[in-house]
Amino acid sequence: MTTAARALTDADIANLSLYLSAQLPALGHAGATHSAAASGKPFRDCPDCPELVPLPPGRFVMGSPPSETGRFGNEKQHVVDIAASFAIGRFDVTFAQWDACVRDGGCRAYNPSDDGHGRDTYPAVNVDWDDARAYLAWLTQKTGVRYRLPSEAEWEYAARAGTSTARWWGDGLTRDDANYGPDVCEQQTNCGGYAQGADKWMYSSPVGSFPANPFGLFDELGNVWQWTADCWHDDYTGAPGDGSAWDAAACSRHVIRGGSWSNVPSFVRAASRAAVPTTVRRGYLGFRVVREMPEGEVGQLAKSP
Structure with missing residues (x-):
């Protein structure tokens, strides 16, 4: 396969879905084709470092079918x-x-506001693309291994966790699935059902407040948008087919993924993508890290107790 992404016919999509279903056990979630065992045991490189989940290489269908609601x-x-x-x-x-x-002298000494929503175990927000990269540079220097933002393809691969539906649990969305909401909700009461079920929060929620996907990842959909490494392109024509980030000269906008507490359901889907200026800081925008895995280390982690 070439490094350029290949557009699929309906027959291609059907054949690939059948192939994946035959190769990998179903999970009991609609559209699931990968076992959760395909991901490794969580680990972290230091006490202050983010907890990480190793993911294997793999093939998946990125994007959404024309029939998907909200696409x-x-x-x-x-x-x-x-x-x-x-x-x-x-x-x-x-x-x-x-x-x-x-505290350790990194992150450009920048203290982002939490907008009064919460700190500690709440997602770090009001960070722009370069702020996120400063944090990743600090982790890289501290641990001696490379940390970076996920590519857009890596993000969707991780968010889908082997599934092919709009969201890893299926096509629907309820307040027990993720933290999402209407576009505007200024009142703490009488908010049209904004705070219902497991979604007790008007704004962002502590990480891990909703179920994990089959790879063991939390909040891939909803809560806060997440920066990716990719420069924004209007469609996937010419995109890398190997999962690497798609850059561009003089890039001023980057891709964000996942939707947030402020968004309607159409944005809270595995395939949903948006562009924001690189310098934007918002209370609904955060990030998660990727850490590169040398080939020998993958085997060592698999053998660890």
């Missing part, structure tokens, strides 16, 4: 082959982890 026109389906194992944050980076970076 946008920039989500055309195509095959991506994730070429190498990588470890991804089990949770979004929290304020506690960000503040540890600042």
Whole structure:
């Protein structure tokens, strides 16, 4: 397969789905084709470092079918082959982890506001793309291994966790599934059912407040948007087919993924994507880390108790 992403015909998609279903056991979730055992045991490189989940290489269908409710026109389906194992944050980076970076002299000494929503185990927000990279540079220097933002393809691969539906649990969305909401909700009471079920929070929620996906990752959908490494492109024409980040000269906007507490359901889908200026800081925008996995280390982690 070439490094350029390949657009799929309906027959291609059907054949690939059948192949994956035959090769990997179902999980009991709609559309699931990978076993949760395909991900490794969580680990962390230091006490203040984010907890990580190792993920294997694999092939998946990125994007959404025309029949998916809420889809946008920039989500055309195509095959991506994730070429190498990588470890991804089990949770979004929290304020506690960000503040540890600042105390240690990293993160450009920037103390982002939590907008009164909560700190400690709440996701770090009001960080722009370069702020996130400063945190990753601190982790890299501290641990001696490379940390970075996930590529857009890696993010969707991790969010889907082997599933092919709009969301890893299926096509629907309830207040027990994720932290999401209407576009505007200014009142703490009488908010049209904004705070219901497991979603007790008007704004962001502590990480891990909702169920994990089959890879053991929390809050991939909802709570806060997440930065990716990719520069924004209007569609997937010419995108890398190996899962690497898609850059561009003089990039001023980057891709964010996952949706947030402020968004309606159409944004809280595995295929949903949006563009924001690199310098934007918002109370609904955070990030999670990726840590590269040398080939020998993958085997060592698999053997660890």
